Amino acid sequence: SSTVRSITTLPQTINQIKTENKHILGTQDASPVTINGWIKSVQKLKNVAFLNISDGNCAQGVMAVLQPDQVTSDLTTGACVSVKGNLVSSQGKKQGLELQAESVKVTGTVDEYPIQKKFHKQEFLRTLPALRWRTSVNSSTLRYRSFCMAQMTNFFAENDFVQTNPPLLTSSDCEGAGEVFKVAGGGKGDKFFGDKPAYLTVSTQLHLEVLAAAVGRVWTFTPAFRAENSDTNRHLSEFWMAEAEISFIDDLEPLMDLAEGMVKSCLAPLMEEGNKARNDLLDARRSAEQKEELLDRWDMANCDFPRLTYKQAIKILNLQHLKEPFAHRPDYEVGLRSEHEKWLATEYFISPVFVTDYPKEQKPFYMKQSPHDSQTVACFDLLMPHIGEVIGGSVREDNYDTLLKNIETTGMDKSALEWYLELRKQGSTPHGGFGMGFERLISYATGIENIRDVTAFPRWVDNCSC
Ligand code: 4AD
Numbered sequence: 001s002s003t004v005r006s007i008t009t010l011p012q013t014i015n016q017i018k019t020e021n022k023h024i025l026g027t028q029d030a031s032p033v034t035i036n037g038w039i040k041s042v043q044k045l046k047n048v049a050f051l052n053i054s055d056g057n058c059a060q061g062v063m064a065v066l067q068p069d070q071v072t073s074d075l076t077t078g079a080c081v082s083v084k085g086n087l088v089s090s091q092g093k094k095q096g097l098e099l100q101a102e103s104v105k106v107t108g109t110v111d112e113y114p115i116q117k118k119f120h121k122q123e124f125l126r127t128l129p130a131l132r133w134r135t136s137v138n139s140s141t142l143r144y145r146s147f148c149m150a151q152m153t154n155f156f157a158e159n160d161f162v163q164t165n166p167p168l169l170t171s172s173d174c175e176g177a178g179e180v181f182k183v184a185g186g187g188k189g190d191k192f193f194g195d196k197p198a199y200l201t202v203s204t205q206l207h208l209e210v211l212a213a214a215v216g217r218v219w220t221f222t223p224a225f226r227a228e229n230s231d232t233n234r235h236l237s238e239f240w241m242a243e244a245e246i247s248f249i250d251d252l253e254p255l256m257d258l259a260e261g262m263v264k265s266c267l268a269p270l271m272e273e274g275n276k277a278r279n280d281l282l283d284a285r286r287s288a289e290q291k292e293e294l295l296d297r298w299d300m301a302n303c304d305f306p307r308l309t310y311k312q313a314i315k316i317l318n319l320q321h322l323k324e325p326f327a328h329r330p331d332y333e334v335g336l337r338s339e340h341e342k343w344l345a346t347e348y349f350i351s352p353v354f355v356t357d358y359p360k361e362q363k364p365f366y367m368k369q370s371p372h373d374s375q376t377v378a379c380f381d382l383l384m385p386h387i388g389e390v391i392g393g394s395v396r397e398d399n400y401d402t403l404l405k406n407i408e409t410t411g412m413d414k415s416a417l418e419w420y421l422e423l424r425k426q427g428s429t430p431h432g433g434f435g436m437g438f439e440r441l442i443s444y445a446t447g448i449e450n451i452r453d454v455t456a457f458p459r460w461v462d463n464c465s466c
Contacts, residue, residue: 011036015058018097021087025097030086035062035099038134039079041117044071053081053099056139059283063090064099074106078113078134081106119286122453129457129466140284141446141454147277148266148442149221152242155265159258161217161244166207168222171196172416174203175364179226181237196416200225203435204243205366206420209396212245212431213423219244221438229461232338233450234387234440237459245433250395251371252378255432256354259382259391260305262436263352267445270298281446293447300351300385301444307354310336310376313344320348335362341381341388352390356380365406367394368432380434384444393434400424 012020014035021031037055049071054061064083066075075081085101092098115131125132132138156163171193173180180199184192192198204220211218224241244258270278278298285291308316310332317330317340328337336344336355345353357376360367367377379394397403403424407414414421439451452458457466 013057014053014055014060014062017087018058018060018062021097024087025089025095027089030088030100033085033087033099035064035081035083035085037061037081039075039077039081040136041077042075049075051075051081051083051101053083054136056134056142058143059136059140059280062087062097062099064101064104066101066104070101070104072104072106074109075104076110076113077116078110079106080108122448122450126452126458133456136284137448138453140281141442141448142456143280144277144446145438145442145454147269148438148445151265151269152219152221152262155262156219156244159217159261161219162211162215164208164211164215164218164220166201166204166211166220166222168201168204168225169198170201170207171198172206172420173199173412174201174206176410176412177202177364179228181225181227202226203241205245205433205435206417208243208245208433209420209431210423212247212433213427213429216247217244224435231461233452234338234437234443235460236439236451236455237461237464239451239455240438241435242438243433243435245431247429247431249432250430252356252380252393252395252432255393255395255434256305256307256356256380256382259354259380259393259434259436260352263301263382263391263441266441267298267301270294270445271302290447294445297385297444297447303351305352305354305382306349307356307380309357310355310359311357313340313355316348317344332359333361335359338388341383342386345383345388346385350385352382352384354380354382363394365410365412366396366403368397369402378432382436384440386449387440387444389437390440390444391434391436393432395430395432398424398428398430400428 017033024031035053037053040052040054040061043050049066051064052061053064082105083099083101084103085099087097087099090096090098114128115134133142180202182197182199184190184198186195186197201224203224204222208218221242223238225238228235269275281294282291314330314332321330326339330340357370358379359375360377363377363379367379370376370378381389382391384390407417439455442454443451448454
């Protein structure tokens with residue numbers, strides 16, 4: 001738009017340079033440019049040398065063609081270079097733009113660079129916290145995260161939501177699961193916030209409820225912290241959560257519509273031929289199998305997400321258990337295990353699926369009773385193929401006495417929740433909301449199995465070393 005200025009004094013990205021010089025393709029024209037980036041690979045021949053240079057800002061780099069007298073021993077994979085020259089249409093087999101180098105400056109040499117052109121396993125890359133985002137696959141994840149944040153921002157703005165900034169330091173444990181990181185004790189010598197302890201937030205929901213009761217529809221995108229001792233591929237101690245809260249709704253359908261719309265704002269563009277985010281993720285995958293797997297995943301989410309109750313889900317799972325047993329028998333009382341969630345979405349529905357109305361014992365204190373069953377609450381989980389739960393949401397209990405009773409029966413500290421309870425006495429309204437684990441969605445869309453590999457500096461139990 002005319003109010004957004006493009007800053008032309010910055011060094012241009014490879015993407016900008018290529019876009020600006022598209023017209024050169026197939027012609028004899030040349031354009032003077034400077035390419036800044038890291039060397040992906042080097043090929044030194046007798047009469048010529050090729051440097052594949054990438055700035056990580058898009059999947060494709062640029063090939064720089066050097067004369068033998070421009071080649072020095074410090075031009076090695078991983079080194080950072082600034083190459084001035086003429087951008088021309090390549091005469092080679094692969095049509096594209098290439099850079100005929102005129103001057104080559106190495107701005108940063110490398111010692112023993114551990115990342116080579118070959119495929120590296122994520123487990124190995126995880127041992128290189130300062131370098132692992134330089135691989136094509138990993139940098140494409142960073143770019144896709146950025147794309148999703150912009151998509152969600154647009155999606156919520158389009159639907160009249162107010163983006164808000166609830167606190168990360170709190171005095172309450174929103175989920176009541178006791179998985180909080182304490183930052184101030186409220187004890188002797190540790191009274192930063194007075195007598196009350198303070199924690200890092202596990203979810204901003206309670207604060208969002210307050211804000212939704214002021215401006216109607218709110219959302220936020222924040223870190224959440226959980227001191228869960230879960231060493232799995234879908235749990236982090238610090239993760240990002242997109243949360244929404246909406247006033248004036250008393251049932252799950254519009255909430256699930258909203259959640260589905262938000263997920264699709266990130267996934268649906270990947271189904272469009274020519275879409276930049278789609279091409280970017282595909283270009284970063286080398287093998288046809290890897291590309292196929294991504295297309296399959298995106299295709300699975302390209303439908304109306306089915307909705308069924310927890311009771312129905314248990315029935316379906318039990319029938320399956322008779323045919324082909326799970327490691328754990330599906331049990332109404334115990335709840336869905338990860339293997340059950342994954343099977344329902346991946347094998348049975350072959351799509352994301354909403355499971356609603358869980359038994360109240362399995363869910364937090366703030367959820368409202370289902371209108372048709374006193375034993376269950378009006379809530380949903382969105383289960384995604386290969387991942388399991390990605391979103392949790394519910395209608396909230398808006399009656400003061402019932403909410404107070406819930407707090408008391410779950411044994412929570414009522415005094416820490418007075419401020420929240422108060423809301424039910426001051427123009428209370430039916431309302432509801434949800435929270436989505438951002439890394440789980442990214443893991444689904446990128447096919448990267450462990451969410452430790454889709455977040456820049458993952459923290460999990462025993463791991464917080466940089
Ligand atoms: O289901 P959860 O615990 O729900 C809440 O926190 C609600 N208060 C949100 C709300 O209604 N505003 O967490 C929401 C989502 C989960 O579905 C999951 O995707 C993700 O957050 N999540 C985690 N992601 C990574 N690592 C962890 N340890 C996670 N715990 C939850």
